[in-house]
Ligand SMILES: O=C(O)CCC(=O)C(=O)O
């Protein structure tokens with residue numbers, strides 16, 4: 001069955017419900033750890049725990065280590081702060097102990113129904129983003145990174161923030177995912193939202209705090225190339241290489 005057909009089947013299955021699913025997940029304490037390298041020369045490693053009690057100075061250090069976030073427009077990565085104002089860390093600059101597989105049991109049955117529910121799905125980590133006060137991302141659809149990509153997953157950590165709601169729109173439907181409110185008072189949880197690629201979405205301006213996210217591209221796996229390691233492990237190896245730390249693990 002072609003990927004297009006699979007996506008159409010999945011979309012038809014959820015046509016009567018919403019083309020997105022969201023929730024919270026309780027995760028073990030060690031899964032909030034984030035390692036990143038700053039912009040010093042040579043780069044220095046940092047470890048921060050992304051919970052509701054993270055000291056603002058640690059989040060500011062994370063934010064200062066970020067580059068300005070770009071976005072895809074007509075097959076190019078564009079930097080335009082009137083369209084998107086946010087910080088980003090590319091994969092080689094951080095490693096998270098959070099594993100998206102922890103929330104697969106919740107999202108997969110929703111996104112893939114019927115006999116395709118047996119189908120494996122891969123979530124490829126794309127970026128870490130930090131939305132400080134005044135950050136936003138205007139309405140857009142995510143740029144498909146391959147034929148096999150069918151959606152996006154956003155994971156939000158419980159670092160306190162207000163504003164920064166993700167507003168999703170599809171046909172007549174609209175949904176507001178207010179991670180700051182959802183996570184307030186839940187230090188042991190992350191909030192997540194997964195949606196299909198044809199859903200338009202925007203991040204409203206953050207009014208206080210730091211909204212820290214991991215974004216993933218959701219794929220049907222390529223049957224001809226079996227996966228050898230998880231993106232989390234590959235990501236950690238790239239980070240170590242960028243720090244010039246000797247490692248015998250190869251991604
Ligand atoms: O942070 C979010 O909720 C969504 C971010 C987004 O739309 C993107 O990175 O493409």
Ligand SMILES: [Fe+2]
Nearest residue numbers: 140141142201
């Ligand atoms: Fe997006």
